[in-house]
Amino acid sequence: MEVSVFLSDAPHLRILCLLRDEGAVSRAELGDRLELTRPRLLAEVERLVATGLIAEAGMAASRGGRRSTLVEIHPRLRFAAVDLGASSIDIEVVNGRLEPVAAYREAADIRSGPKVILQRVNDLLAKARIDGAYERLDAVGIGVPGPVSFRDGVPVSPPIMPGWDRYPVRELLAREHSCPAVVDNDVNIMAIGERHGGVAHSIDDFLFVKIGTGIGCGIHLAGAVYRGIDGCAGDIGHIQVDANGPVCSCGNAGCLEALFSGAALARDALAAARAGESPALAERLAASAELTARDVAEGAAEGDVTCIRLIRAGGRRVGGVLATLVSFANPSMIVIGGGLAQLGHVLLAEIRSVVYRRSLPLATGNLPVVLSELGSRAGVTGAAVLASDMAFEQAS
Amino acid sequence: MEVSVFLSDAPHLRILCLLRDEGAVSRAELGDRLELTRPRLLAEVERLVATGLIAEAGMAASRGGRRSTLVEIHPRLRFAAVDLGASSIDIEVVNGRLEPVAAYREAADIRSGPKVILQRVNDLLAKARIDGAYERLDAVGIGVPGPVSFRDGVPVSPPIMPGWDRYPVRELLAREHSCPAVVDNDVNIMAIGERHGGVAHSIDDFLFVKIGTGIGCGIHLAGAVYRGIDGCAGDIGHIQVDANGPVCSCGNAGCLEALFSGAALARDALAAARAGESPALAERLAASAELTARDVAEGAAEGDVTCIRLIRAGGRRVGGVLATLVSFANPSMIVIGGGLAQLGHVLLAEIRSVVYRRSLPLATGNLPVVLSELGSRAGVTGAAVLASDMAFEQAS
Structure with missing residues (x-):
């Protein structure tokens, strides 16, 4: 069965997901929430600060004893979220809390084929960089309107996507942007989005x-x-x-x-x-x-x-x-x-x-x-979640 | 979601399941197969011998060095597997390798209600004891022809089982036989049986x-x-x-x-x-x-x-x-x-x-x-697997 690859409950993943979903948290609260011993937590936090995924964010309000330092997802982090429809391209560049810093929507016919469509995706992302939305991307997540081998990162016999069968979408995006990439079916990313920030x-x-x-x-x-x-x-x-x-x-x-x-x-x-x-x-x-x-x-x-x-x-x-x-x-x-x-x-x-x-x-x-609840933003939201999961997973 | 409770991959569970499914294995092979360090393996085996779940079974053939002791599921272990149909009761008493040592099949109308039917189950199991099939049971697994809350061990609104709704089947069987009991839907146990010993x-x-x-x-x-x-x-x-x-x-x-x-x-x-x-x-x-x-x-x-x-x-x-x-x-x-x-x-x-x-x-x-492949034995086979899973799980 292809389930999400993100089933690990390694401490670094739990720290990163909590900071992504809830914002700045003190070291003390992190330890309590994730039930990690203090030495283990400090070691993990130190490592994540060193890799540039999280950053210190001032001091927390006192809980009675010594004040604890706040940590947060590094404000520099950027993910690209792409939702390809049958007739549209939706792109958001989001920060480490998955808040959009740039958004683009264009009409596009998926039947133009992977070269044309992915070039337009890359052009839009280049524009986002020129616009100042990011310096470099930490991961790209993309949804396509057809069946996908999640493991291989390619569309598989997609009925309405001529020319896309087993096209190396993940590999090409990862190479172009020098970061991890993840490809999924459009409906799967909408479901992921709705679970992250919507009615589910x-x-x-x-x-x-x-x-x-x-x-x-x-x-x-x-x-x-x-x-x-x-x-x-x-x-x-x-x-x-x-x-x-x-x-x-x-x-x-x-x-x-x-x-x-x-x-x-x-x-x-x-x-x-x-x-x-x-x-x-x-x-x-x-x-x-x-x-x-x-x-x-x-x-x-x-x-x-x-x-x-x-x-x-x-x-x-x-x-x-x-x-x-x-x-x-x-x-x-x-x-x-x-x-x-x-x-x-x-x-x-x-x-x-x-x-x-x-x-x-x-x-x-x-x-x-x-x-x-998310309407037309469900897809890009889910693609951003997948991209961040992938980046966090690979930080281990 | 109610998934099987048996998702643990604790070493003692992996040892017990391997011995149940494959028979006597040497300590050395166990360590290799389960990728356990020698001290960890020896500690686990010692504990399982002490609890009476496994036993030594002579010496293995030499692999070049010191000969290793074989261990096996304790030959004393017995599980009762019960498959209630709309019009039948199937019971097997099996050993720790899930091989039947006694089997009974009777016509019975599930609509007679839980008191009558479970009394007949208990009577058949009493007969099995008198026949010498077991001295005591280590677990009972039972399948019923209707929806079940697996967590609560009770049928839930079963359409063809009047009188069974939320009847404490698991609790009563566990008390009667002084051992763990597990209740599931008849089709689920057939699927489990077919996966254990059949075409799946x-x-x-x-x-x-x-x-x-x-x-x-x-x-x-x-x-x-x-x-x-x-x-x-x-x-x-x-x-x-x-x-x-x-x-x-x-x-x-x-x-x-x-x-x-x-x-x-x-x-x-x-x-x-x-x-x-x-x-x-x-x-x-x-x-x-x-x-x-x-x-x-x-x-x-x-x-x-x-x-x-x-x-x-x-x-x-x-x-x-x-x-x-x-x-x-x-x-x-x-x-x-x-x-x-x-x-x-x-x-x-x-x-x-x-x-x-x-x-x-x-x-x-x-x-x-x-x-x-298992035909009418699929249900009892699956009930035996569930019963043994439960007994092994509770041995932790």
């Missing part, structure tokens, strides 16, 4: 369902990403939900994402507008010559019954698959994210209704089904 | 699908049973596969096990016999006034097309659900067990066909879908 904070077992151009599921079990044997666990977009449904990009009929995804919703909205079933959609089509999920969301907000019906029908499809996964995996939370999460509470209500009706009562007794 | 030997990530009176799935991830947040992970029998299907015992319509299970197959066989669709089934019905899955298996073996059609239809239903689970979990093997595995290769071929056609190529590239 401190939840160990949950599913993150991305509904966007495609549909995928990030699986967290026992606090770690579960990737499956070939790195393609969570690839739920091609589950067949209707043998008589439309043909999918994968060649099979009736896949979940052929019935409900950004592209499917645009297709169904266009058909409804042309058939005269939806005044809201017909008006928007006349104005802009095309329709997107956003038009359906706006129509639904105005009370257009066809828009509401389209969202509900999609929610029922997603809910049916999730009911199956809940019976199978018995998670403690489901988070709905990705572009179509903008469809909001109409979508959520329908998903909830199907999940709660069709799964075992025991498995849904305490099961929140909620929207992502 | 040494496989870390696999699904064990039991098709019998009901349908359930044992999930092994990273070498441990995955039980989900409430202990009901793998409860796939009530996944809806046909909204217009027959009503299930759970009250919903079209659940997997309402369409294909021992009871569903008997129902469909009876209908086919009465409708004159199957000479093989009509003949058997005339002879015995009822039909079971075995009749369908025999009919299929004789080439009866209706019997073959019934098995194939069931295989398609199971295959459809498994295709979904393969896309989700990306396991490295699927094992088919339970009473209906006797339907054999007709069933297996249909399941394989659907799984391979409907799941992602990446996830099925190296995915064996195979029949259980």
Whole structure:
């Protein structure tokens, strides 16, 4: 099984993660919190100061005895977080506390191939350096919209990424930026992000369902990403939900994402507008010559019954698959994210209704089904977490 | 998440498991195999001899230097392994190498309730003692046909076990036999058994699908049973596969096990016999006034097309659900067990066909879908493994 490589609970990792997630902490408090003996703690801290990963940050308030020195993640640390979508590049450069110091978003077609896309990533990062966001990077984390061999740092047979199969993404980024790099699936990094700074904070077992151009599921079990044997666990977009449904990009009929995804919703909205079933959609089509999920969301907000019906029908499809996964995996939370999460509470209500009706009562007794809190920042947040984990791990 | 409690890699556990699984081993080989220093190994072995868990077993063949003493699991050790089915009690008393020294099988209706059924278990174990199978037990492992809180050692809202909800099974067995006891779901113990001594030997990530009176799935991830947040992970029998299907015992319509299970197959066989669709089934019905899955298996073996059609239809239903689970979990093997595995290769071929056609190529590239090797002994084998794990763990 490919689980996260970051399962170590070595003292230096626990110190670094605590300082990353909570900011400056006194030596005394660190020792208490991590249950390390004083000599062991001092040795670890000294070593981390020497490697430049942490720095002293003044004196803590007195706890009664001698005042203890504060330590923090070194303010110089910088990580690059990259989230490649089917049609976008999102980049953040973050400091050691994972706070963004620079952010860039551009439209880009992943089908342009790895050379073009990675060159644009490197150009954006060069711009960030010129802008003063960093002098050197300590690690790069990148998410791509397809299956990844996490161990090898390469995409594997990604259906919507022609030219990327086994392309050495990790190796090339690491060489270009002279630092560790880590590559993961886009949905996995969104799940990691949501667990770090979103609605799944401190939840160990949950599913993150991305509904966007495609549909995928990030699986967290026992606090770690579960990737499956070939790195393609969570690839739920091609589950067949209707043998008589439309043909999918994968060649099979009736896949979940052929019935409900950004592209499917645009297709169904266009058909409804042309058939005269939806005044809201017909008006928007006349104005802009095309329709997107956003038009359906706006129509639904105005009370257009066809828009509401389209969202509900999609929610029922997603809910049916999730009911199956809940019976199978018995998670403690489901988070709905990705572009179509903008469809909001109409979508959520329908998903909830199907999940709660069709799964075992025991498995849904305490099961929140909620929207992502981080929205479009979930991916870069998770990529930054992965990058920092990698840098900290390699500091051992 | 409820994972197995047995994740420790303490040296005493590794020594005990190696001796349990491989028999007598010399001290020198133990040290090499477990990468323990000689003083550490000798201290651990001495302690385990003192506690009566292992014993010396003569001298090993010379490896060139001083001859090393063999050690083995103490020949006195005995574990009781109990597999409660919907309509049966299987018990084995095994030695420390998990070899059966006594075995009992009786018909029993789980709906008789916990007092009656556990009394029968205790009566059978008393008989085993009188028969000389043991003097005292070192641990008892028991599997029950319903969801279990592994942590609490109790069944939780088990649908086909009236009267068992939160009944203190573990506590009562432990008290009665003055030894540790462990309670798990029947499918989980079958999966553990198949991994210990069957086709999934040494496989870390696999699904064990039991098709019998009901349908359930044992999930092994990273070498441990995955039980989900409430202990009901793998409860796939009530996944809806046909909204217009027959009503299930759970009250919903079209659940997997309402369409294909021992009871569903008997129902469909009876209908086919009465409708004159199957000479093989009509003949058997005339002879015995009822039909079971075995009749369908025999009919299929004789080439009866209706019997073959019934098995194939069931295989398609199971295959459809498994295709979904393969896309989700990306396991490295699927094992088919339970009473209906006797339907054999007709069933297996249909399941394989659907799984391979409907799941992602990446996830099925190296995915064996195979029949259980242990058959009806999978449950007791797994219960024995769990019992010994528990006894070894508590010896720390």
